[in-house]
Amino acid sequence: MNKRFLFASDLHGDLSSKSAVKALLHATKELKPHLKIFGGDLIDARPLRRNACKEERAEGMRDDWIAGIRFLEEWKPTHALLGNHDKRIYDLAEAETGIESEYAYQGAQELEKAFASIDCLWKPYHKKSIWKFGDLSFAHGFYAGVNACRQMANVYGSIIFGHIHAIDQYSAPSITRKVAMSSGCLCELDMKWSAHMPSSLRHSHGFIFGIINEKTGQWSAWQIEEVGGSWHIPKGIKTI
Template identity: 35%
Template sequence: MPKRKMVMSRPIKFVAAGDLHGSEQDDKTVKALFSFMTEFKPDLVVMIGDLWDFKAIRKGAGEEEQASSLQEDWVAGEEFLRGFFSFGDDRIFLRGNHDERIFDLAQNARSGVARDYANDGIENIESLMKELRARMFPYDSVSGVYSCGSLKFVHGYGHAMHAAKQHADAYGNVLFGHTHAIDYFKSVSIDSREAWNIGCLSNLAPSYNRNNMRRMRWQHGFAYGLIHLEDKSHDVFLAKQRGGKFTIPTQVRSF
């Protein structure tokens, strides 16, 4: 009898991006991301968190932050998400610590007006997820993890210089944001434990962070690649802005 041919499933093409921070976004980086996605045609898109900044409702916010426009922040984040989630069949939104502020306000606000405002905002977010057919995960180091094949995606739960190592040790093969930096670490381990810190889509010099040296590590970037379900492997690539532009291959082939 002739041998039956094994049919190999097509790998899942993915794009992961995050740390937009609403109205703090870098327009040139966002434009480059969408141009790349148009050519790459991902199956899976992951918004890795901090879609909004929500600085006005930050715990301990100063007068200047409290006076900032939540409406402008909301509109910028929503417009980005509509564009980002126009790609892919699977759409994932991992809330970041900034996004979580409105959920925290709904739980902890002493003012009834603030609590009602926060609950209205949460309803808007949930309606947006339903409209865009997206799955949303909380900002939580355990339940805020999205897995696909051999890869995990989280917003990020550490921001020190060894954040990539911390995430590799904790999650195995994982992509994360939060630090706004681009970094990579592979653990010494019998099982595969690699972490990719994927950069950000936001302004690299916000006024609120001008005295923080950590922002010298910030870079515009995002991640893309392939997830192979057949052999539980993956190919991850980091897109980095250099000289004000992105130079990225849009075709990936196996040999």
């Protein structure tokens, strides 16, 4: 039997793209995946960024938090990974900075309760945190730049990940299949922090649909992306 899956990543809370989230929810109804894997960065947590400016530090996180939790309730992923932005909550909770750390700890507890309420299995942001089904793994992503796919394939083998907000693919030379795919993102494409970075022009809205053979572990995956304001969703996948 083939298990269908959808992988989506990088919502960034109140910086999410309404059109991308709407497309994901529509694709979920059409494709009826057995596995729904969220790749991380559920929230943006701008005020907690290490080099955050005064303007960012003055921002609250209420809207950011509500948007992230609402997405979990709407999409109901079966599996999730925390991203580097989500980790900021846990870092602050462990920083022993008084009341700030106490609030961060409460936030971490609320997030874990939100996962539990929808029966979603989750893993923290860590180099060994992957979900593996058959021959295919899923991660948030741990490299940046144009070589991220190559680096992920070399380290993890066949893997689908987010983090870089771009759509890309790399096949590593290997006796066994080692293909890495980055999914694109569910967030805005023009972030303040990337406004001066030409490399962010490769950022794209997207997510990945695929199938995994439960008996052999073999897999196939198809990129779903926004092109010119439209989304094209595959249907009628047939094994021959």
